[in-house]
Amino acid sequence: MRKINDKIILGLVVGLLANIPKTIVCQTLYFKGIIKRKCSDLAASIFIPTNKIFTKKGNAFGMLCDSVTASFDGIAYIYFLTNTGKVNKRNALIKGFISGIFIFGLFRSIVAVVGTGKAYPKDILTNTVMGINSSVWGVTAGLLTLLLGNKDLFEPKPSLQGKHLK
Numbered sequence: 658m659r660k661i662n663d664k665i666i667l668g669l670v671v672g673l674l675a676n677i678p679k680t681i682v683c684q685t686l687y688f689k690g691i692i693k694r695k696c697s698d699l700a701a702s703i704f705i706p707t708n709k710i711f712t713k714k715g716n717a718f719g720m721l722c723d724s725v726t727a728s729f730d731g732i733a734y735i736y737f738l739t740n741t742g743k744v745n746k747r748n749a750l751i752k753g754f755i756s757g758i759f760i761f762g763l764f765r766s767i768v769a770v771v772g773t774g775k776a777y778p779k780d781i782l783t784n785t786v787m788g789i790n791s792s793v794w795g796v797t798a799g800l801l802t803l804l805l806g807n808k809d810l811f812e813p814k815p816s817l818q819g820k821h822l823k
Contacts, residue, residue, distance in 0.1 A: 660807035664735045667806045672731020675797040676724055682790050692783040696790070697723045703767070727794065730760045734798050735806075744811035749799035757795025761788050 661667040683696040697719030701710045704722065709715045734756045738744055741752065 661805050662807045662810065664739065664810060665732055667802065667810065668732030668735035669728045670731070670805060671735065671798050671801045672728040673724055674801050675731065675794045676727035678797050679727070679790055679794040680720075680723065682793055683787070686786060686790075692786050693780055694783055694787075695719070696787065699723075699764070699787070700726055726764065730756075730794075731798060733760070734795070735802065735810075738799075738802060739811060744803075746803060749803050750796055751799075753795035753797070753799030753802075754792045755795065756798070757792040758788055760795075761791035 661670060680696060683692070686692045687695045697716065698710050699719075700722035701715055701719030705715060705718065710719060734753065737756055738749060738752050742748065
């Protein structure tokens, strides 16, 4: 299998693919009545009011927003992973777990401040489950990074420190 050699492309692909299991878990928990909002509702609430989020178009827009956000989160994860030490399976999974939770917290706080619809959930269980679900995204992103990324992306770059440029 051909590996991806570019960090940005790898991040976009990894973020989007890692969003699939996160979305499946989120949708399943929502339709079983365990959580009160879907992840796509949270993403859409930045741009559209609550009454439009729950329409067919609003739901599709939310899925698109969630996927785009996940793709850009993937880029941030790749740079975090590759610029913070050695990359191996253990580190990729731990850093993915941490990234998923951090990104959810950051995104959740952005929605609370600038969201137009304020569709974000206020109950503790939904927020806790969404945070844990974001760690599913992170761990999946870690695994996909190792599977899809060229190992050269994970090698430390030689430093120019101490070398004289001619």
